[in-house]
Amino acid sequence: MHRISNRLGWVATRTPDETEQALYAVVHRRWWPVINLYLVTWGQNVCRPVYPLCGECVLFDLCPKIGVTRVGAPQRERVGVGPHEQ
Numbered sequence: 066m067h068r069i070s071n072r073l074g075w076v077a078t079r080t081p082d083e084t085e086q087a088l089y090a091v092v093h094r095r096w097w098p099v100i101n102l103y104l105v106t107w108g109q110n111v112c113r114p115v116y117p118l119c120g121e122c123v124l125f126d127l128c129p130k131i132g133v134t135r136v137g138a139p140q141r142e143r144v145g146v147g148p149h150e151q
């Protein structure tokens with residue numbers, strides 16, 4: 066939650082605890098489990114700690130990518146599947 070929320074510009078916090086409190090202050094309690102699940106899943110698969118997959122992210126045009134300096138290679142480059150292998 067901390068990393069993605071800051072990359073998206075939802076918060077500008079320094080610690081996970083600060084992020085959690087900032088998000089919980091503006092999001093209705095009923096959505097807390099959903100937000101946590103989505104952000105954790107997103108962080109494991111797309112907005113990874115190192116080399117996030119910004120080029121494949123549906124939020125690419127909306128996200129300011131705060132603090133992102135290097136991004137990961139697109140899926141087809143990582144697994145060696147390109148137009149010649151299909």
Ligand code: SF4
Pocket residue numbers: 069072073111112113117118119120122123124125128129130131133
């Ligand atoms: S565009 Fe990049 S930094 Fe922004 S949410 Fe997507 S993967 Fe994360």
